[in-house]
Amino acid sequence: MGKTSKVIYKPDSQSTEEFTVIVNSDEYKKWKDGDRFTLCTIPLAEVVDSFQVFWSAQGAQGVLGKPSNQQLDTVFETHKDVDVVTKILKEGRQQVTDGVTGSPFTGSNVSRGNNNTQGNNRS
8 A cells, every 4th residue: 555644534523523544545536536436446445444444532632443333323324334434535534644654763662771772882
């Protein structure tokens, strides 16, 4: 998968609750721009990273978790993953991300001791 984005759906403008799907930015743009209407030329499976929906009660600052089927039924009137993901993609807003990068640390626990990641050289 190329560059990834999040598509975020808020049930209403006053809500802090958000539902998120991870997408392939390029394929999502093509899908959103109308390819979904021309005989489904872009399969939804190529647009989304997975059919996993993430949920946060505190918006962007909240921890992402998995919503219950009851939450999905309440907001989307279904908990069928394809239907929920499709609604999020159609009505949500895209937020481009740089993706997840690895940690610059290699295995030493720098939260202990003097945070010296250069070894035991002392001046």
